[in-house]
Amino acid sequence: xxxxxxxxxxxxxxxxxxxxxxxxxxxxxxAEAALADDITQETFIELFHNPINELSRSATAGWLRxxxxxxxxxxxxxxxxxxxxxxxxxxxxxxxxxxxETSDDRLDALERCLNKxxxxxxxxxxxxxxxxxxxxxxxxxxETTAEAAKALLKRTREQLRECIERQVKA
Numbered sequence: 318x319x320x321x322x323x324x325x326x327x328x329x330x331x332x333x334x335x336x337x338x339x340x341x342x343x344x345x346x347x348a349e350a351a352l353a354d355d356i357t358q359e360t361f362i363e364l365f366h367n368p369i370n371e372l373s374r375s376a377t378a379g380w381l382r383x384x385x386x387x388x389x390x391x392x393x394x395x396x397x398x399x400x401x402x403x404x405x406x407x408x409x410x411x412x413x414x415x416x417x418e419t420s421d422d423r424l425d426a427l428e429r430c431l432n433k434x435x436x437x438x439x440x441x442x443x444x445x446x447x448x449x450x451x452x453x454x455x456x457x458x459x460e461t462t463a464e465a466a467k468a469l470l471k472r473t474r475e476q477l478r479e480c481i482e483r484q485v486k487a
Contacts, residue, residue: 328365331377336361339381341424346408347446348389356392360385382409398449426484430477438473445470 339360343353363384371377386405393399431439437459444450444458456466 324365324368327368328361331364332361334374335378335381338378339385342382343385343389345424346386346389346405347449348392349447352389352392356385356388359388363388393449396449399451404446422485423481426481427477429484430480433480434473434476438469438476441466441469442473442477 336357340353340357343356344350348356360381364381369377369380386409390405431442434442441455441459444455445452450458452467452470453463455470456463459466459469461469
């Protein structure tokens with residue numbers, strides 16, 4: 318009984334330390350808010366059923382992100398959607414370099430920068446990353462060619478990156 322209590326206390330502590338970051342990571346890689354809520358809960362349920370030996374805060378955070386990412390990918394597969402592997406690798410690389418404080422700053426900056434985009438660019442980003450649509454589907458929705466959609470997405474990602482960097486520096 319005492320061991321279970323300790324395990325529950327440890328889980329509560331880990332949830333307090335990491336839950337917000339797991340949820341924000343899922344939103345960052347494109348999960349809608351409700352799906353991010355569900356997957357965050359599932360991630361901590363996984364932790365409860367399969368406790369880990371904590372080596373460091375960053376190692377624990379990495380393990381939680383990995384579980385959350387796999388659960389997100391499984392959810393996308395069930396919905397017959399996909400996210401490009403290169404996007405996930407890039408997102409993981411950027412995210413792992415952030416501290417909790419800078420991730421908050423960057424997410425706030427992302428929100429402000431998204432509001433500065435043209436309607437067409439914002440729609441392309443929404444389709445590609447929030448709705449996890451393929452570039453051909455983005456092109457179809459925007460009534461353009463796949464190459465034009467790909468170019469728009471590339472320009473928009475670069476514009477967002479530059480805008481976020483400017484805002485974070487300021």
